[in-house]
Amino acid sequence: MHAQKQAGLVYVGASVLRGRITPEQMSVAADLAQRYGSSEIRTTNMQNLLLVNIHEQDSATVSRYLGSSGLHVAASPFARGTVACTGSEFCKLSLTETKGFARWVVEELDDRIPGFDQQLKLHITGCPNSCGQHWIADIGIEGKKIKVDGELVDAYYFCVGGxxxxxxxxxxxxxxxxxxxxxxxxxxxxxxxYQAEREQGENLRQFFARHSNDEIRALLAGGVSEEFERDLAAGPVPHGVEG
Ligand code: SF4
Incomplete structure (x- = not known):
């Protein structure tokens, strides 16, 4: 919840886990916007919702109703910051399933790193086209296939520090x-x-920036790891994201 420029008004952000919302949740958000705000809802490029022009005294009520429908306002940084592209369920270009995978990753991270105190943009994209915008994420992962025991399985290539x-x-x-x-x-x-080694006041972006690619790769792998080439996109990639 954040104060607006207009005195007494706030906007309320609701986390839509990996961008999947149900009709019931949409109805709840619409009713709340109509009843407590100016009937406006904004969607964000982080796949979340903003209800605007909410009177400050109503913000706790709005938050409570949103939360009870599963659209949490005080969600974990993993739920708030995870974005997933459409993935193989509906996109014929995708190499991986992304939406169910994103939910599972968020649940795992919530369990494993409770109380993580940093904003984190974790973007999951099913192919090099980057509809999940993994190039501007703290941790952006790009879908690929690799062979394990002769079988092709979903895999991800890591990009860090966007x-x-x-x-x-x-x-x-x-x-x-x-x-x-x-x-x-x-x-x-x-x-x-990062939690164990960060310097006084160092945020996650600064931590990634002061470590080399080799060092980040070793932290991800838990030890020395072979360096893998990123598979390049089959067609032209958007300007500025070559590499
Ligand atoms: S990034 Fe690839 S898999 Fe994901 S929606 Fe875009 S084209 Fe489909």
């Missing part, structure tokens, strides 16, 4: 990849390393 705004940067391909089932392990390792 941001927009004050510290804008494209995420760096760090040469680490793993099967989808091991993604929470890798993220847990790198985030716990």
């Amino acid at each position: 941001a927009v705004g004050k510290h804008q940067a494209f995420a760096r391909p760090v040469g680490y990849r793993c099967v989808a089932a091991e993604v929470p392990d890798a993220i847990e390792r790198v985030l716990k390393s």
